[in-house]
Amino acid sequence: MSTNLSFAQLNRVLLGLKAKDPELKRFIRHSCDLSRSFKHSELLSVDLEMTGLDPKKNEVISMGWVPIINGEIILAEARQLLISPEQGVGDSATIHGIHDRDLANALSLEQGLEQLLAAMKGRVLVAHHGALDISFLQQAAQKLYGHKLPFELIDTLLIEAKRLSRQGEHFDKQLLRLYACCHRYGLPNASAHNALADALATAQLLLAQVAAISGGQTITLREIMKYSH
């Protein structure tokens, strides 16, 4: 344990000062203890569906998540939300299958983000190619709250890239797709482009990766994160 504040902790303190909404303050101040072992910690596997890949132009249209608590995926707490985009779904419906007509009961981005942050409080975020999801979340936070949010991320894509490159193989980027990664560990097929199904597939992938990295030994969140950078 370090007596000095880490950059991440300092960031949380500063952001906590900026935040006005008390719930948001609580989310920001509730940091994750990265020295805990994976088997005794809480994570949240998240996947977002968007109308495109550019956070400045495109919008979040669906959020799916499922927690991993003490090494187990808890389906009872799995959620999927539809978010009503300001500009309509447009052509992206061909990818995620969500059409404007499906969005009658959808939440606003603010309501959706509020629920997601409540589920993520004190938990490490798990995502496959998480940089993209985080850029959309930060864009939303900037717009709604006027500042960014602190996230601790474990990225299953980066873990896989490191594992493959350590095996000394030159590999095709295609091998890092969520579907291909799940297949490599003999995990059930992920149905692509449904936020909750992908969040679940990501969570299962992380379980398999952690088993492979740790070789059955205790491993802390920080050690896992080292693999995901």
Place this chain on the structure above:
Amino acid sequence: MTEDIEITEIKDYLSQIVPFDSLSPETLSRAAKGIRISYFSSASGHVEIDYDNPQLYIVRTGAFEVRDKQGELLDRLGEGDFFGFPSLLTGENVNNKVTILEDGLVYLIDLELFKQLRNDSREFDRFFNRAHAKRMKRFEQQVGSSAPINITIESLLTEGVVSLSPDDKIVDAAQLMSEQRISSLIILEHGQLAGIVTDRDLRSRVLAVGLDGQTLIRDVMTENPSSIDCKGLLFEASMMMSTHNIHHLPVLRDNEVVGMLTTTDIVRSQNNQPIFLIGEINRQQTLEGLVSLSKRFPALLQSLIASDARAEEIGRILTLLSDSLTRQLLKLGEEQFGTPPFPYSWIVFGSQGRMDQTAGSDQDNAMILSQTPTPEQDAYFKLLSEFVCHGLDACGYIYCPGEIMAQTDKWRVDLKTWQGYFKKWVDTPSPEALLNTSIFFDMRLLSGSEELFELLQTFVLKKTRGNQIFIASMAGVALSSRPPLGFFGKFVLDRDGEENKALDLKHRGVALINDIARVYALAEGISEVNTQARLDKLLGKAILSEKDVKNLKDALEFIGHMRLKNQGKQAARGKKPSNYLKPGDISRLLRHQLKDAFEAVHSAQNGLQLKFTRGLF
């Protein structure tokens, strides 16, 4: 919107596996939502089971193995299989060990949810009760009994309802029961089961308390008696009867009474059991009687295979039957031809010697005479041995194609001649000659003089123990055939009799393990001849590592089990049982395990080659 989120992938998966397919759509959703998912890595060895918090484990990917406290294999599990249910059903710590063979994803269901699912579907409930019964049965078999656990009540019940109404009089009940010669009556009201009356009720609830025959049945019957569905297991019925201390159980189909199951029915169902058959064999006074009893052996074998008995156990039971037949034939022969002029030993070789007979085993036997016989004395023994060998042949144990039978003059000789035979085999061995004589080294006394047999056995073991040239030759025999694995772990297929490509589970499987165990046993002077027993005796000896011994034991049981299962299927299809298995007929998991078993044989052969043959062959 957030409330009715379903993980369709999980729900779809559950809906495809037995017994979850029997759940209502609502309960299935509840099950899918209540699941927790865990991942087990083979690097951590085994699954840590928390008995304070029992779970149902559903294997989604990977492979697992369940062993009991003694390390006996109870079950091998792959996708769609379950473990953990015994604790859920009994509430007790079961102390089985679940080893992780291959990394895998496992779905967990806790006690509360499991209870809800059992309540929702009778089918679901029964599935796990049966799975538990099956495990229990394996346990029982290990301790020596073999109850017919998966017989359904339906298959046994004589349907037919003898009934009266609650408003009939007791005297009518008594009359009806004595007319029909039955011990109980079903009491129906508006076509529904209202109660039962038994002869014991007539005694204790009517006569003993001074009521007369005019009393209404309603006043003395057992109301709302326990009952059981006809699809239930005999095992469940017998559990129910012993728990409630009752002897009569009304049987229902679609909630209508179709008959009455009694403890007598259950006792009668045991009659095809080995113990019963052996008792019958010992009572037969004629060859015809024995032949007709032997016709029931195939059905017994089928039921043992169907109930998933261990291969080792089945081999032992079949051998006990042929042992009893042989002893009874000897007894009948001696009664017919008179007392033998001097003591002799009747010995058996090969599969009967090892106690691992299967369907269609031939006979391999011989006699050791305690004296050199005069021509008249030998005529007696010839007559006796011909009687026994002929009897065995008539009972389905065909004459040995190699003439290794007591009726062959060469194999009906005195101790000194026997010692001479073995001396020659051991002192001047050649792999070619040993191929035909190796079965003599799996010998067991079946009847007659123990002393004679022990003299011969001690003589043989003294000659073989540490005899490098002989052991090397025997090792050469054991290496003359290889398990059916090629490069990259692919199966190598042989042609079976019908020109199909298949795996020969005998000659390239169990026989190889028998050969390997024999070499080590003779090298170490171990007197056991059963292969599992030989391997047990080798545990702790420096010559073979504990791991190798255990792998060989498991491989023998597994390949033997596959062979029996396959023969059971063949017999059910009306085909002659063979040793050939088509790999396409079994699941991926089983193929994988079969490869592992053959690997173990292969590696044991390599060990044998290194240790004994020093590159001689």
